[in-house]
Amino acid sequence: xxxxxxxxxxxxxxxxxxxxxxxxxxxxxxxxxxxxxxxxxxxxxxxxxxxxxxxxxxxxxxxxxxxxxxxxxxxxxxxxxxxxxxxxxxxxxxxxxxxxxxxxxxxxxxxxxxxxxxxxxxxxxxxxxxxxxxxxxxxxxxxxxxxxxxxxxxxxxxxxxxxxxxxxxxxxxxxxxxxxxxxxxxxxxxxxxxxxxxxxxxxxxxxxxxxxxxxxxxxxxxxxxxxx
Amino acid sequence: xxxxxxxxxxxxxxxxxxxxxxxxxxxxxxxxxxxxxxxxxxxxxxxxxxxxxxxxxxxxxxxxxxxxxxxxxxxxxxxxxxxxxxxxxxxxxxxxxxxxxxxxxxxxxxxxxxxxxxxxxxxxxxxxxxxxxxxxxxxxxxxxxxxxx
Numbered sequence: 001x002x003x004x005x006x007x008x009x010x011x012x013x014x015x016x017x018x019x020x021x022x023x024x025x026x027x028x029x030x031x032x033x034x035x036x037x038x039x040x041x042x043x044x045x046x047x048x049x050x051x052x053x054x055x056x057x058x059x060x061x062x063x064x065x066x067x068x069x070x071x072x073x074x075x076x077x078x079x080x081x082x083x084x085x086x087x088x089x090x091x092x093x094x095x096x097x098x099x100x101x102x103x104x105x106x107x108x109x110x111x112x113x114x115x116x117x118x119x120x121x122x123x124x125x126x127x128x129x130x131x132x133x134x135x136x137x138x139x140x141x142x143x144x145x146x147x148x149x150x151x152x153x154x155x156x157x158x159x160x161x162x163x164x165x166x167x168x169x170x171x172x173x174x175x176x177x178x179x180x181x182x183x184x185x186x187x188x189x190x191x192x193x194x195x196x197x198x199x200x201x202x203x204x205x206x207x208x209x210x211x212x213x214x215x216x217x218x219x220x221x222x223x224x225x226x227x228x
Numbered sequence: 229x230x231x232x233x234x235x236x237x238x239x240x241x242x243x244x245x246x247x248x249x250x251x252x253x254x255x256x257x258x259x260x261x262x263x264x265x266x267x268x269x270x271x272x273x274x275x276x277x278x279x280x281x282x283x284x285x286x287x288x289x290x291x292x293x294x295x296x297x298x299x300x301x302x303x304x305x306x307x308x309x310x311x312x313x314x315x316x317x318x319x320x321x322x323x324x325x326x327x328x329x330x331x332x333x334x335x336x337x338x339x340x341x342x343x344x345x346x347x348x349x350x351x352x353x354x355x356x357x358x359x360x361x362x363x364x365x366x367x368x369x370x371x372x373x374x375x376x377x
Binding site: 036037038039040042043046047050092094121142143144145146 | 308310312
């Protein structure tokens with residue numbers, strides 16, 4: 001069932017973007033996992049394999065973009081490798097944060113349809129909110145458990161059949177509210193995490209201010225209530 | 229010692245590690261990810277944790293020895309250590325890291341140095357215990373038995 005869902009989703013993306021996906025015959029969901037921690041990469045890789053996914057694990061946002069063919073703001077016209085069905089990324093990484101990676105993916109016409117899931121050890125509501133508004137599908141609080149991964153893969157493969165309107169709704173909401181958000185907070189272009197090494201840890205910044213209004217759909221409520 | 233006794237010893241040992249807070253449920257999660265096709269998964273992840281932690285502890289020592297301590301750098305290393313210890317369920321190490329980060333935020337050098345000592349201590353404890361546990365497991369396997377989970 002999950003397999004059919006994944007294939008349906010791939011075909012759907014093909015219609016939207018007009019990309020030739022015939023190279024990707026695999027019915028497995030291909031996940032690009034991004035995490036600077038070796039331990040976490042090993043764990044997430046195992047979790048995804050157990051959930052019958054094909055996994056490519058990289059250690060930075062930069063490498064993730066390279067893998068996708070988006071490095072240096074150059075957009076790929078074709079795919080050298082397998083199409084990526086899902087990106088799961090750590091939030092706090094030196095260089096490019098998961099949030100910055102999310103933005104780059106969502107700004108790309110080639111890859112914006114790929115769902116992005118953010119993982120973070122910090123359960124900061126405003127951070128979660130910001131990621132969801134930027135188009136993240138879900139937010140997992142670390143340490144990641146099998147049930148987290150199963151949930152993501154399950155709804156990813158069924159969601160596209162049942163909830164495409166809702167998904168479209170989330171995207172529409174983001175676009176409509178985009179202007180409001182930008183004007184009501186400090187410019188997100190200066191990331192709270194510095195991009196030079198040694199890395200600045202991702203401590204809550206002004207952008208994570210608790211006064212930012214939470215916009216929750218019932219879908220997002222589900223994430224929060226499942227966190228504890 | 230016969231197989232049954234070894235297996236009982238392992239169960240008791242593991243239970244004590246949980247009771248004493250050395251390990252938490254995330255370690256159990258990892259064990260559940262192991263199977264006949266990936267029989268060394270836990271040992272592999274834990275070995276990565278050991279390597280990573282030793283590297284971070286060395287970095288922390290160097291960073292705190294500097295004339296002018298870069299607390300952001302120290303915090304970045306502690307954040308990593310906190311993350312990896314959390315991912316394998318090394319609860320006591322993780323807890324010290326939380327206190328350690330608070331001292332970093334306060335730019336409290338003494339507090340940081342104390343936490344470094346504490347985290348080294350907790351790390352070496354959990355390392356010894358996990359290694360003992362793996363040894364017990366190996367003995368059981370060599371005796372033809374299976375690991376009680």
